[in-house]
Amino acid sequence: MGNNLPRLLIVDDEPAIQRFLHTALDNDEFSLHQAENGHAALTAAVASKPDVILLDLGLPDMDGVEVIRRIRQWSQVPIIVLSVRDREDDKVKALDAGADDYLTKPFGVGELLARIRVALRRSLQQAPEPVYRIDELEVDLARRRVLMRGEEISLTPTEYDVLRLLVANAGKVLTHRQILKQIWGSAYLEQPHILRVNVSNLRHKLEKDASRPCYIVTESGVGYRFKGQS
Amino acid sequence: MGNNLPRLLIVDDEPAIQRFLHTALDNDEFSLHQAENGHAALTAAVASKPDVILLDLGLPDMDGVEVIRRIRQWSQVPIIVLSVRDREDDKVKALDAGADDYLTKPFGVGELLARIRVALRRSLQQAPEPVYRIDELEVDLARRRVLMRGEEISLTPTEYDVLRLLVANAGKVLTHRQILKQIWGSAYLEQPHILRVNVSNLRHKLEKDASRPCYIVTESGVGYRFKGQS
């Protein structure tokens, strides 16, 4: 049966918490999924397309904040952090990394449910696909895949990062400095050469005629722009 | 002038809290507004068009939850509740009424700021971009694009700068010296030639008949003026 209950992904490695959350939430209101560590969480965030993620920061294999950051590279899904850490610094880091809410254990089930409803309220009213389709190009942020006329194109990590940034801001001009800061860090602000090489490589991989780019157009003296239709 | 700091509306009747929040938030990051009771809050929510509302539930004239409900009838502006009430029931009611977050006093300033950033992140990412529309000309600052009768016009960096300056002051006359100083720096104050060349180029790109300019008109002996719908 195609049930369309809101999908919750619970990321926690402690069986006790898992049981607690399952008891609290498993009442035919939600469809529950779970992951026990960071890598499983990243996989599940793609595979089970949750509407909300409940994330414990204390994972065995990687930092919870890093999990948030990785998910935010391709998805806007609401993330509610559940943590025993009550230090303000932890909260600030998680929220700034992209979390939507932060609950300190122990918390009441009623409050948790209410905050999940808040998150759902928002995620349901704006459901953006993490796949950009522009003309014959398809960029699937969740799967890190790029298709051109149906053909998969293999990009190096840096090339992919540059393309992702450009595509996510399709239509806008991104200055050299913006791109350099985002991808190479502030140390490279004055070094546009390395960006040019990567753009050139990207063009050779995905433009029909690299000398007449249709997608990644250069704005001389300013930066680059991914040209959507229009 | 048009400052574009995020606008915060603080709704609280206790002078002590007001002072605390002003101290915490008034550091040129936000533009602060305030209301001392529920009715003033509803008025201010309309009048000052805040990007985020910080709302104390304990108001003298009406219930805070009711304030939330009324605002939600017409606005999606993020509302962060700040309250001394720590009962779960209060939190659930406020959140279900439409609040986005609920902080129990006392809270850390860092956490408050982080939660404000979360709210702003969301409201800004779905904000429309500033676009100047004057007759058939469209200047999109975010995309750095210029459309004339729907046609995209490609400008060099200097041409774009000149046009942006003129359009931002549409209707007003800008003297040669003002424009030169702004774009080429004080060293070029006595060299209007370079400005004329650029204006000429601009006209050829965006006027129907460059010799009969409709948009960039010459104020002989003074400077140039961008002409809105006459």
Place this chain on the structure above:
DNA sequence: CCCAATCTTGATGATTTCTTGATACCTTCG
């Protein structure tokens, strides 16, 4: 440790943009 993929840097030629000078224009006023 080695290999292969990737990243970074250097060199070179192509392209775009900027600046300047020459020249023609237009309007006003004597």
Place this chain on the structure above:
DNA sequence: CGAAGGTATCAAGAAATCATCAAGATTGGG
């Protein structure tokens, strides 16, 4: 009419920016 002051346009050299190839450096996996 003709001169004067401010203005417009064209074109060419100078300067800045950009694209590309390819050679070293680095990295990560086996």
